[in-house]
C-alpha cells in the first residue's frame with residue numbers, strides 16, 4: 001500500500017485541497033514553492049501511463065480544475081505541471097506555482113509552518 005493510499009484512507013493526515021469520488025488533491029509536504037499541490041487518483045497505480053486513457057483524461061481534467069484554483073489563490077508567474085513518481089510509486093501530478101525555473105527542479109525546497117500549510121490549503125480549497 002502506498003503512502004498516498006494511506007492518506008486517501010485517512011490513516012495519515014494531509015492538507016487537503018480538493019476531493020471527489022476518484023481523485024484527491026493535497027499540499028506536498030516538502031514543497032518546491034508555496035502551494036505545491038499533488039493530484040492523486042484514489043485507485044493506486046504505479047505510473048502515469050499505466051492508467052487507461054479514460055482515467056488519464058479524468059486525472060488531467062481534475063488537475064486542470066485544481067490548477068485554476070491555485071492560480072486564483074497563489075501569486076505566481078504560472079502554475080507548472082510535472083509527473084515524476086520516482087519517490088512515491090502511486091500516480092500523482094505535481095502542480096507548482098512557479099516564478100523561476102529553479103521552482104521546477106525539485107531541489108530548492110520551502111519550509112512552511114503548520115499554520116501556513118493550513119492557510120494555503122484553505123485558500124486553494126475555497127477557490128476550487
Ligand code: 5GP
Pocket residue numbers: 003012014015026027028029030031038083084085086087088089
Ligand atoms: P515523486 O514520487 O514525484 O518523485 O515525488 C513524491 C512527492 O511526494 C515529493 O514531492 C514528496 O515531497 C511528496 N511526499 C512524499 N511523502 C509525502 C507525504 O506523506 N505527504 C505529502 N503531502 N507529500 C509527500
